[in-house]
Amino acid sequence: MAPTLWAPDGSNLVVHAENSVFLPALPDGAFTLIYIDPPFNTGRVQRRQQTTMVRSSTGTGDRIGFSGRSYDTVKGALHSYDDAFSDYWAFLEPRLVEAWRLLADDGTLYLHLDYREVHYAKVMLDAIFGRECFLNEIIWAYDYGARAKNRWPTKHDNILVYVKNPSGYHFDNAAVDREPYMAPGLVTPEKRALGKLPTDVWWHTIVSPTGKEKTGYPTQKPEGLLKRMVSASSREGDWVLDFFAGSGTLGAVARMLGRRFVCVDSNPQAVEVMAARLGDSADVVALPAPERAPVT
Template sequence: MPKIMLADNLDALRGMPDGHADLIYIDPPFNTGRTQRRTRIRTRRTSHGEGGDRTGFQGARYETTAVGTRRFDDRFDDYLAFLGPRLVEAYRVLAPHGSFYLHVDYREVHHCRLFLDDLFGPDHLLNEIIWAYDYGARPKTRWPAKHDNILFYVKDLSNYTFNVDEIERIPYMAPGLVGPEKAARGKLPTDTWWHTIVPTSGAERTGYPTQKPLGILRRIITASSNPGDLVLDFFAGSGTTGMAAHELGRDFILVDNNPEALEVMAKRFESVSGVRWEGLDLPDGTEAGAWRTR
């Protein structure tokens, strides 16, 4: 049964049995040293094309109003002192045939890789995936940083899931060089993934800071789990991992200790039946939507 928990993830992990999860994906805070914020706005077209604070199509004027800001602190004096105990517990909770994905950025990836090499064994790192995107500021004093790192480890090199035939194919960059049959089929993605961020005005957008695209999680879950498997994300944020798992017929456990994250997930999963909610102090049988209004 899918489950969403409001809890400290270290406590939650310690309450899980050995080998419980078939796939673990986490996207912990990146230790940027900043408070991450995402402000949602509402726009209203002004009358007679006057006033407002922004211009739209064909010169129409619009007035914007902030309707809410979500935030969390992303700063740690010793990142691995915070993350390390959680990685150790995750290794214990991961099934013997399981796969583990750690999504992080250039500030901490080297420290995390050395830690995970000790935990899993350096040969058990199958890939360092680069998720490349193109958005945001472009500093003039260095090359703009436009990628994240995703470390992919397995517990057992001779027994793990990788559904190569189920992974969506991508277009060849030079289809004329491979012939029409191969061009029509497309190619397997490499360890460099070009994928847009969540569109600002797209239906997928929840307003939660650092929300990751469903397409990234669909690819990971499709490749490294099977229908009916249990997917665990203990830095759940906006719940993208759980939504992708649900779409693909997997079970899931999501954990986060930020009430704002639970508010986002409650809205996102209100049409998903059978979700258990823990740590919310709600009466038995209460639907997820009650979390938003309590």
Template sequence: MLNRIYFGDNLAIMKSLPAESVDLIYIDPPFNTGKVQARTRIHTVRSAENGDRTGFGGQRYVTIRVGSSAYVDAFDDYLAFLEPRLLEAYRLLKPDGSLYFHIDYREVHYCKVLLDGIFGRESFINEIIWAYDYGGKPRSRWPAKHDNILFYAKNPRHFTFNVEAIDREPYLAPGLVGAEKAARGKLPTDVWWHTIVGTNSREKTGYPTQKPLGVIDRIIRASSNPGDLVLDFFAGSGTVGESCLKQGRRFILIDNNPAALEVMRQRFAGVNEVEWLDWNGR
């Protein structure tokens, strides 16, 4: 089948998909911060007379606002919103499939209890900590510089985990392990140090909560095989789709935010293997 990108309510779309048809699910749902998440994209043009900022070599530039992306990240009952979607996720996973649930410190404890109830506590494999060091640092508490990724297997005794396909990291003390091991590197632990998508990064799409391709690549390499089907039903900027295209997996992406669909249309422009489906306009 072609890769699919759906515009519409993820719950209704998931209910239309066949049971046990998906090999891997990664989701990065809204974190329920109560804030409007937004990013504004700008373009600068050199202007000695009207410039509002100074650039390289002291040149003056005028700033032009070219667009923005935003969504409201707040729910009156966050777990009630998630539960039917996670029940559908469980139904859609193949018997050897896995779910990676990306969340932050505000909600992770409640979400784990919810997932334990759906998958079973024995199906909880890992809590991955994605650590970064970017942004403001409050002086009244320890700065929060990590996200949590909960890893569940539908069958904890039989699930895909390609340990040899995982990218390796340098040893902190290579002199203690010998030249051969040092050259090969070590497997990552459950703490992943990876920068966020920087303002000037080539990855940057302008979507507010875009996650780094390196983090998604690691998950997809480890927990799926070439030709497998990967689902992201909070697709956002479409990073899961880009990773799948690069690594020979198929994908289904779902989002109900017009700004997300616009970002994905730009991201996948020229890709012929994508079917665009407007569920709202059925």
């Protein structure tokens, strides 16, 4: 049984643990917002275990997904399309099922990926949440780094947004920062001064290599990006969760905006960075590493 380290009236937490071990210790419906930024290519580098997928014509899979199809059908179709995907599914799917369980009825999931895996994850989330719970695909566009000369340079990430209850989710657009109009001459001076609400394309620079926000963690995401999500999809005092927490940007933004947070990562370097960044506002705890079966 997973140890219980968290209670709704407790402190903010930075947890050094395998998320698959820690997440079962958290209660159903505890979080208004979950943001996760998992490894983009985990399935491509893990040792692959051969499995046989059976298409179910009667819909007898373990869970019904979109168009009335079962998980077995979805897995089977993807397995035949891209044999390497079964590893990524096996890695990510149980964690996304946990995310669904942990979301409050009015809660929102933000899943941050890139072009290599986002189409697979969309199918996966449609099956877990239901297609009616898909809210947005946000494109985070930036302009930094190397540029390919033999194709269009890739300068964006994809963020899939799903809600637990499509008829009762929390979304406060009045709390979100506004942007300058791209054609300010076409709007009134009052509108120019106010700015416009963001669309599903977010232009935002990466973390500056020389800026005060920089922690040195390689996959750190900018606070401005997370601030927009937290502002729109949670209230002051709500609990938010990141179980691939990395440098702890969600925790830093939650602290700034008066939310309460749980940040989980299995990487000792990530926990060290988060402890330095968030330790004055969070308890830092560690779970024993689970026993691992030998790879055969």
